[in-house]
Amino acid sequence: MRTFKYIGLVVLAIIIWTAFIGYGTMDGFLLRSITSEDTSEAFIEAAQEKIEEDFVGNFAMMLIEDGEVAKTHFYSVDQPVNENTVFPVASISKWVTSFGIMKLVEQGKLDLDKPVDDYLTRWQLPESDFDNNKVTIRKLLSHSSGLVDDLGYNGFEPNEKVQTIEESLTKASDTDYSDGVAIVGYEPGSQYMYSGAGYTILQLLIEEITDLSFQEYMTKVVFQPLQMNNSTFVISEKPNLKLAPIYKNDGTTRPMNTFTALAAASLFTTTADLSKFVQASVSSNPVLRAETIATMIEPETFINEMGVYGLGPHLYSQNATDSKVIGHDGSGNDAINTAARIDLMSKDGIIILETGSYDIASSLADEWLFWKAGIADYVVIQRNKTFLFLLLGIGVIVIIGISIFIFKRNNRKRRLV
Incomplete structure (x- = not known):
């Protein structure tokens, strides 16, 4: 016994x-951090070790401390890159687009809680089993609109015809893992579901409200005021930019695709330009008022009572009280991966742009999140x-x-x- x-x-x-x-x-x-030392140099050294483990075609990283650029690190297997080298940044486009939308809200031209269909004439949400009038700009910005497209756009190769916005929203042809149809498939506001089509609708909304092309509007109200002179949503309109070679994960290169979904996936920018955008969230800027930024960073959608998305930025702090990290990632298109994070409390941040790897930018940004704020994600747990x-x-x-x-x-x- x-x-x-x-x-x-x-x-x-x-x-x-x-x-x-x-x-x-x-x-x-x-858990142990990627480096035990609390210096930017130590983090960069640890990041370089990760780069050497798997293929990375080119890589640009910028560390921000107390709201100012502190350190940079660049790597390439061929042509050198620097802070002014232009990368496609995929879904980081959505965060930048949200500034353009919120500018119209500030100006009283848009109401966050008005049905988006009330503003649209060129295209309308198709009939669904739910109330389309509940699909508002607020819900589109925060991926809680009820759209079930699950769209990550591939874009169009140089020899392919590019769809119009209306054609893409009716059925996007540049996707290989979803139906590509922008339709409401669950109760708007009831849950978080990432939607590429939601931001394509916002792109159309901007064009309808302003009578400008999306590219013209975003250049006028975001790029020029922030002096993001090497940034564009339409690469053909700025042919003199120094574009990074687009590496695939097998080490070969390919031409850059063209997108209908500019707002969701087509931003081209640099670490220097993106740092100006990121810093705009922690300091006064000529685009949006401080109270507008404050509205954008409040949780709008939740997973298990944890705020995951605001009005444009992703929320990374997992309800922590001693940090407030926002940002966005971008990935796909064999193989682009980008990440940007900024802690609104410490004003520390990180930007990583790269091609050739599907996940190294996001992985290192998650490592930075744990290193700086003690917030552990899947990547850190797996490494430990x-x-x-x-x-x-x-x-x-x-x-x-x-x-x-x-x-x-x-x-x-x-x-x-």
């Missing part, structure tokens, strides 16, 4: 230790997996060893008695 009691206590101790490891993993205090299993195993061995020692000692005492 006493033996079973000991076994039960050992099992309980192992369960408690396992729970401790799990809690320490989720909370982050058991071996260490955590080792820690778990050592703990189990120690528990069993101590238990055997105590059991034998008590048995000896009983025999002596």
Whole structure:
């Protein structure tokens, strides 16, 4: 009977230790950062080691400290890149687009909570099983509109015909993993579901409200005021830009695709230009008022009561109280990956633009998030997996060893008695 009691206590101790490891993993205090040193130089050195592990065609990284550019790092297998080299940034386009939309809100030309169909004449949401009048600009910005397109646009190769906005919204032909149809498939406002088509609708909305092309409007109200002189949504309109070679993950290069979905996927920019945009969220800027920025960074959509998206930016702080990190990532198109983050409290940030890898920019941005703010994501947990299993195993061995020692000692005492 006493033996079973000991076994039960050992099992309980192992369960408690396992729970401790799990809690320490989720909370982050058991995880090790990519570097133990608290300097930009150390983070860059650790990042370079990651770059050397897998193929990366070209890479541009900028670290921001206290609202100012602190360090840069560049890498390429062929043609050198620098802070003025232009990269396609994929879905970071959405965050930049949100500035253009919110400018119209500031000017009283748009109402965040008015049905988007009330503004559109060239195209309207198709009939659905839900109330399309609940699809508002607020919900489109925050990916809670009910749209189920699941669109990540591939764009069109140089020999392909580019769709019009209306054709793309009716059925996008530049996607290979969804139907490409912009239709409301769940109750608007009920949940978060990422939608590329939502931002294409916002692109159309801008053109209808302003009587300008999307490119003209965004250049006028965002790029020029922020002096983002090497940025464009239509690369053919700025042919003299220094474009980074577009590497695929097999090491070959390809020409850049052309997009109908400019607002969702077609921004071309540099680390220098993007730093001006990112800094606009933490300092006064000529585009949006501080109260507008404050509105944009409030959680609008949630997953398990955790705010994940505002009116344009993704929210990364996971309800932490000592940081408020916003930003956006971009990926796809074999193989582009980009990431931008800024902590509104510390004013520290990171920008990574690269081609040739599907995930290194996002992975390193997640590593930066843990390094700077202690917020652990999947990438950090996976990197620490071996260490955590080792820690778990050592703990189990120690528990069993101590238990055997105590059991034998008590048995000896009983025999002596």
